[in-house]
Amino acid sequence: MPTGRRAGSVGPVIGLPDDVTACLFDLDGVLTSTAALHEIAWKQTFDEFLAAHAGPDEPEFSERDYTAYVDGRPRADGVRTFLASRGITLPEGLPNDDPEDPTVNGVGNRKNGLVLKIIEERGVQPFPGSVAYLEAAHQAGLAIGVVTSSANGARVLDAAGLTRFVQARIDGLTIGERKLRGKPAPDSFLAGAADLGATPATTAVFEDALAGVKAGHDGGFRFVVGVNRADQAEELRANGADIVVLDLAELLDES
Numbered sequence: 001m002p003t004g005r006r007a008g009s010v011g012p013v014i015g016l017p018d019d020v021t022a023c024l025f026d027l028d029g030v031l032t033s034t035a036a037l038h039e040i041a042w043k044q045t046f047d048e049f050l051a052a053h054a055g056p057d058e059p060e061f062s063e064r065d066y067t068a069y070v071d072g073r074p075r076a077d078g079v080r081t082f083l084a085s086r087g088i089t090l091p092e093g094l095p096n097d098d099p100e101d102p103t104v105n106g107v108g109n110r111k112n113g114l115v116l117k118i119i120e121e122r123g124v125q126p127f128p129g130s131v132a133y134l135e136a137a138h139q140a141g142l143a144i145g146v147v148t149s150s151a152n153g154a155r156v157l158d159a160a161g162l163t164r165f166v167q168a169r170i171d172g173l174t175i176g177e178r179k180l181r182g183k184p185a186p187d188s189f190l191a192g193a194a195d196l197g198a199t200p201a202t203t204a205v206f207e208d209a210l211a212g213v214k215a216g217h218d219g220g221f222r223f224v225v226g227v228n229r230a231d232q233a234e235e236l237r238a239n240g241a242d243i244v245v246l247d248l249a250e251l252l253d254e255s
């Protein structure tokens with residue numbers, strides 16, 4: 001068999017159903033450890049915002065807020081969704097709003113300045129198990145795409161040394177240009193599959209965010225791998241993951 005995968009419902013070499021021909025990987029938190037850096041930037045942004053614009057009893061931005069309202073969504077959707085959970089609606093503003101402006105764009109710009117600074121300081125590390133998995137998927141002859149809500153996707157892939165694996169990339173910029181709905185809508189994964197010349201019926205999705213797992217499930221993708229980086233295995237399953245792993249290396253056949 002050209003892919004080197006064993007016959008059966010789940011092949012041991014890359015741990016996917018045998019009819020899968022393409023893989024779509026989320027980036028932050030699946031291929032690179034940058035989800036934690038986004039979370040730090042969001043926390044500082046929202047805590048400063050709430051201190052300035054909400055009452056003194058308003059709780060700080062929590063890890064749960066990140067996973068429920070921000071993780072996996074395009075930047076502006078993260079701003080809107082989290083603030084809506086606190087009963088706050090901001091005007092949209094304009095793309096070049098000042099980071100201090102109380103607008104969706106202003107808050108998003110504040111967060112982007114912070115995350116770029118943090119990425120610059122700490123660098124970008126790919127997960128070793130994810131690099132091994134990309135190598136195996138490439139060797140198995142699968143088409144490989146990256147679907148990320150981040151407008152910084154190309155930069156992060158380059159910094160992690162992963163661009164060489166990627167045959168199609170949908171990122172936050174593409175999502176804006178093509179006017180796609182962000183995760184949890186399936187649009188960005190559907191666009192990624194189309195760009196690879198694949199169909200959802202033969203494509204696997206790899207996601208760590210609840211919004212992303214839901215997008216893969218609702219898009220009718222063949223197999224949705226939930227990557228449990230935030231102790232939320234049950235939530236990943238509830239949102240549509242077919243399997244939950246702690247690291248992509250678990251899917252590889254070690255024997």
Ligand SMILES: O=P(O)(O)OC[C@H]1O[C@@H](O)[C@H](O)[C@@H](O)[C@@H]1O
Nearest residue numbers: 028038071072075149150151152
């Ligand atoms: O602000 P960016 O770089 O465009 O990223 C948008 C979102 O991209 C997603 O990949 C991250 O999970 C989110 O945390 C992040 O907010």
